[in-house]
Amino acid sequence: MTAAVALQMMPGLLGFEDISAYCLQPIPDNPYFFSLTTNEGPSFILTKPAFFFPDYSAQVKKDLLANNELEEKGTEVYLIVTVPERIAEMTANLLAPLLIKGENGLACQIVLHQSGYTTRHFLFPPEQQRNCG
Amino acid sequence: MLVLTRKAGQNLVIGDNIIIKILEVKGDAVKVGIEAPRELAVNRQEIHEAIRQANQAAAFNKNSIPALPLLKK
Numbered sequence: 001m002t003a004a005v006a007l008q009m010m011p012g013l014l015g016f017e018d019i020s021a022y023c024l025q026p027i028p029d030n031p032y033f034f035s036l037t038t039n040e041g042p043s044f045i046l047t048k049p050a051f052f053f054p055d056y057s058a059q060v061k062k063d064l065l066a067n068n069e070l071e072e073k074g075t076e077v078y079l080i081v082t083v084p085e086r087i088a089e090m091t092a093n094l095l096a097p098l099l100i101k102g103e104n105g106l107a108c109q110i111v112l113h114q115s116g117y118t119t120r121h122f123l124f125p126p127e128q129q130r131n132c133g
Numbered sequence: 134m135l136v137l138t139r140k141a142g143q144n145l146v147i148g149d150n151i152i153i154k155i156l157e158v159k160g161d162a163v164k165v166g167i168e169a170p171r172e173l174a175v176n177r178q179e180i181h182e183a184i185r186q187a188n189q190a191a192a193f194n195k196n197s198i199p200a201l202p203l204l205k206k
Contacts, residue, residue, distance in 0.1 A: 010172065011172060011174060013188050014174075014181065014184045014185040014188055015184075015185040015186070015188040015189045015192075016188065016189075016192070027198075027201065029203075030201055030203055032201075033201050035198060037195050038195075041192075042192030042193065042194075043192065043193055043194065043195045043198065044188075044191050044192060044193075045191070045198070045199070045201065080187070080188065080191045081191065082187065082190050082191040083191075083193070083199040083201070087199065087200065087201070087202055088202070093184070093187050093188075093191070095180070095183070095184065095187075096184045096187070109184070109188075111174070111176055111180060111184065113176075113180075118183075119183050119184060119186075119187035120187070
């Protein structure tokens with residue numbers, strides 16, 4: 001993905017139920033992160049699971065296939081990242097990833113029931129954190 | 134709040150297209166099956182709340198996008 005993609009979030013994100021129009025775009029000069037912005041409302045930083053959680057996508061696919069949620073190809077998994085004051089301690093929400101289908105501009109946040117994931121997983125393990133940011 | 138008593142194997146219907154199935158009752162735990170339209174999210178309440186809080190914690194103002202680490206890979 002190189003250009004901005006307009007997305008319709010259906011249903012709206014929990015906590016931001018009234019907002020459906022988002023824009024996904026790469027962050028310049030940083031291939032690991034993406035921005036998900038709105039005109040008036042909140043913005044988010046996203047990443048893709050492959051960069052930090054290599055085993056994750058397979059698990060998501062398994063989970064979604066079991067629930068018949070992954071009906072079409074071309075659906076990509078993104079993770080919402082929380083960036084705290086100490087950037088090295090940034091976390092990703094593995095419990096509730098975003099499914100984004102760029103070609104028809106649809107996005108939604110799903111919950112991986114029974115997965116054991118939480119809303120906060122460090123992108124950088126504690127022993128690496130002093131080497132980044 | 135409407136309060137109804139059901140036994141295992143019995144169902145409830147909400148509106149036209151939501152069915153709540155009481156699958157199993159064991160001790161103090163109830164196993165429930167839910168058939169609902171895809172666009173309706175069904176979550177444990179504590180999960181629902183955790184995700185709401187996580188989304189709000191991750192949100193920031195468009196004009197203050199945080200600086201991000203460039204990784205050495």
